[in-house]
Amino acid sequence: MYLALYGQSMFGDLKGYELLEMLVDAGREGLNDEQRAAIGYISVAGMLAPQLNDQHLLAAAVAMDPAYTSLPIVGVGNACDSGGLALLDAAKTVRCGDTHVALAIGVEKMNIKKPGKDGKPPKTDSIKIGQMLGTAAHPDDRFPPFSFPHLFARIMNMYMERYGISEEQLAILPPYLYANAAYNPLAHMRTPRNPITVESVLSSYRLFQKDGETGEGEDLPLKLEECSQISDGYSRFVVCDEEGLSMLGLTKDDVTVLAGWGHAVDGLSIASRGDNVLQPVGAKKAFVEALRMSKIPPECIGVLETHDCFSIMLPLTAEIAGLAEPGQGLPYFVDHMMGIDSDLPTNTSGGLMAKGHPISATGLALAGWVHQQILGQVPVELKVSNCENGISLNIGGPIASTVCLAQYRA
């Protein structure tokens, strides 16, 4: 199974670039007529489109392109792992022999606007966006309007308390990601308004604090610069088998092998996880499965792109991957996963935090960056030398649905 022709829009607040246009571009940009004609199945993810863009049935929006009219096109997705699931669905359709070539699309138009105050320009409606994202949590775990930041702030707090980690120690993570994104031409945060430093992270807005007067609320450690971005954007992959490769006019130099994958879903409510919140069973299962199938030994992974929706996910990733013992993820990350010259260069793209996080585009973008690293297609400042393979970890909901993909050089 090959991954080919990765395509991606800029990630960011893409004013004037609307959902239906993105969907058509995702199936058109960078693909020639022959390649488009080879596509026999399309999987499309756009989790928030019904709620933020008043648009369901994205499949038929894709079918507006005459090249894809009357094809089987299916909407797929759980939560922030929807892009990974679209890729797995496209791959499954090729695997079962229905087509030689399938297309997976992930798209999100998140930056919906509300009127600005006092004649100022319209502003991203983060309250509504937060509320809609929050519908991917169990009703018992809702803290509107920002359920997911709140949930992950609690996870961060739990992690820090259990393992004696300080805010200062975690604050080194965002600057690393922003430094990478500065070289990623399609990243949302190529040029942040202010430089992101340990100091700026620590002094950035604390999202959840106890009210000084009423004593209500929770003091939680999450700060604004430890959160991923609200981004618009699309990403897409073409998936094919051996015959599809020649139908696309490509050689093995143009593609990576989808060598292993895993997907597992845990119970929606935090309470249903018992003591496993910090050691998510499904996420570990997905990782182990992908690695086993790909036959890549853990110590030989070339690059890793992981789902840093909040910075705490970076040490947790090291633990999910079984590289670090519980509680040892942060020192492991710092010693072994940070930087293109490290043992396992992680989130060299800038990650969700600085590359951006257009929800349903993210899973494909994680695998897309791994693809580009293996093919040597990333800017030289971010390029990992001798990169033969890579893993992407795409997580949805309250660490509830995880897609792990393993790719290597064809």
Next chain:
Amino acid sequence: MYLALYGQSMFGDLKGYELLEMLVDAGREGLNDEQRAAIGYISVAGMLAPQLNDQHLLAAAVAMDPAYTSLPIVGVGNACDSGGLALLDAAKTVRCGDTHVALAIGVEKMNIKKPGKDGKPPKTDSIKIGQMLGTAAHPDDRFPPFSFPHLFARIMNMYMERYGISEEQLAILPPYLYANAAYNPLAHMRTPRNPITVESVLSSYRLFQKDGETGEGEDLPLKLEECSQISDGYSRFVVCDEEGLSMLGLTKDDVTVLAGWGHAVDGLSIASRGDNVLQPVGAKKAFVEALRMSKIPPECIGVLETHDCFSIMLPLTAEIAGLAEPGQGLPYFVDHMMGIDSDLPTNTSGGLMAKGHPISATGLALAGWVHQQILGQVPVELKVSNCENGISLNIGGPIASTVCLAQYRA
């Protein structure tokens, strides 16, 4: 590929029966522990849950059941064909060898309530439901709050004008469906408040009329009793291969064969269809494909369950199926498809109009009724004798995404 263990809740306004409970019941009711343990993959459709029930990530709600925790569970769906797509996805996962047994679930909790006036009990919020359903239309084709009734009223009007069909001729269809539903124990409209007759249909509320004073609006022929129901409910199928059959402890007497299928998606906007609105290319393609694959000759189809979201879909089905020439669908339906003793007994379940239409449960329920007809499990008043096979046609959006399934006796 076998379809087994069809399960369904009552369809209707199921007060007090909530979405998360339905999702658990769909994977539990009528399945023993051994059968549940055999399931290796789950596909779940619940199109309107994010908009009507503020709930995304249904997959993780399914995973709350310990039997399904840490399994691969994927949300799937386009529009009203989402249930059919969940079934196809489950079947695809078995076909490609990932598991011997998969589960497909379709669920919808549509009857959300708004406060009643003057101390009356809460009332189904049909305005909000209509608006949310309308997001499956192209922005150019929206007529809020009831975009789909309006779109199908236009299609009905177009059909009547082009082929010289009268309202009186079409009004015979709903009474046929309600008469069937009266015997279907799980139907929404087993006992309608008033008997449904040609006269009641003709005198029922006309949804779209020109305003007498302002002259605004359109006079369109669609009447309330020609529309499907706003229903809550779930349906589910277990899909398996030969080995799965024995894992489930079943024999061939318990199952039907999924012998053919087709799925095709046309462009979202009505304008993009050109002259094909009344002869939908994708729907015809899906039907032809399913029939070809199943090797069932058109004249040998035993039963048909079709997507009568509005009564005009019954004559259109005869034309989509190629049984009748364009414009000849209604007389064909009346002469050949109406009644259990007809050539091709159609919607003996009562159809979406009278059995009910919980959006994402519908596709599975169409195939479920075919399954029950073949296995002789329907009430005697609705039983088609010597039924060896059947077809279901499940349509989403503005006749934009169609799933056709062919089943026969194992």
